[in-house]
């Protein structure tokens with residue numbers, strides 16, 4: 005039997021242990037001390053009715069669709085609407101990101117009932133403080149696009165933004181050109197709306213924390229500071245790849261992006277150098293917040309490593325004013341206002357221009373062909389219609 009004296013002894017021992025735990029935690033800061041006790045007394049609650057689920061999110065990564073279900077489908081009258089708060093109450097922190105097989109575009113649509121034609125959205129109950137366009141360079145990555153849309157729509161809605169998503173699809177099979185597609189995206193998006201911020205976004209990067217707000221800073225922002233593929237660290241100081249954000253003024257100050265980087269690599273560093281040459285500097289969110297998961301993939305067919313990239317990069321200082329937004333030539337093949345995004349299919353040509361002449365046949369064959377028949381006119385042209393390009397996608401999708 006335990007005597008009263010030994011009961012006191014146990015109580016003092018328990019209090020002593022608590023004191024030691026508190027002392028240890030206080031070295032980690034107040035935040036951790038508080039969450040330690042919350043974790044003792046509360047079960048994680050993913051769908052907090054107050055709209056905040058920070059605690060649950062901090063522990064395991066929250067559901068990106070939590071906090072959105074209460075939003076009403078009918079918009080309030082524009083005149084009466086108050087501005088949205090400076091910090092959105094719907095933001096939850098870390099997001100759980102996984103890539104379940106079997107996700108369909110129809111499911112993504114159903115999960116986002118407030119997104120309207122062309123992938124546009126504005127908060128139903130307050131006037132957004134920011135207008136952000138997302139520009140995604142694209143070819144043969146429909147599978148990645150579906151996951152990006154699944155995560156990005158609710159992510160942006162939680163930030164109470166007025167936003168639009170533009171997918172810039174390179175027509176044909178010629179070597180991919182990410183930076184030139186961004187120039188197309190900038191011009192085409194600005195034709196539609198007076199966006200105050202443009203996010204240039206790889207199709208395969210999923211943000212993992214919604215405190216990484218998709219609004220612009222006073223200087224160009226590199227948002228993808230911490231990616232899983234680089235061990236959640238910045239690979240080097242001037243790195244500007246993945247996801248970056250510029251205002252229209254920033255964009256024009258650097259003369260947009262280069263048009264002449266065909267194939268993989270170099271263009272992101274060129275853009276980084278342009279920021280400095282334009283008299284600005286790169287800002288970034290914290291490593292904790294600017295986290296992204298990249299959907300695993302190999303180098304695409306048609307996007308081989310650009311062997312000229314280092315030589316080109318060495319000349320950016322001489323070339324940036326001569327090549328960029330002021331020289332971006334392209335032909336829009338189609339513009340489709342799809343339920344989840346605006347798809348712009350574009351012919352960006354090749355190094356030899358928008359309608360390059362067909363390559364001459366090899367000399368030995370040439371003699372034979374002279375006597376037989378001339379090559380079909382325009383045989384080297386890229387497919388000119390969306391249907392053709394989509395047919396290619398269906399057969400050549402190389403998603404991994």
Ligand code: UD2
Pocket residue numbers: 140141142143144145180182205206207208209231245246247267268269270271272298302303304305306307
């Ligand atoms: C890195 C950078 C990327 C860019 C690239 C060099 C990361 C996370 N990203 O990407 O920003 O600087 O190096 O060019 O480090 N794409 C298509 N179809 C293609 C090829 C590319 O849609 O056939 C698009 C797509 O949006 C993709 C992006 O271009 O995310 C970059 O290409 P990548 O993902 O093949 O290259 P990666 O991951 O090395």
Ligand code: MN
Pocket residue numbers: 206208298301
């Ligand atoms: Mn990638």
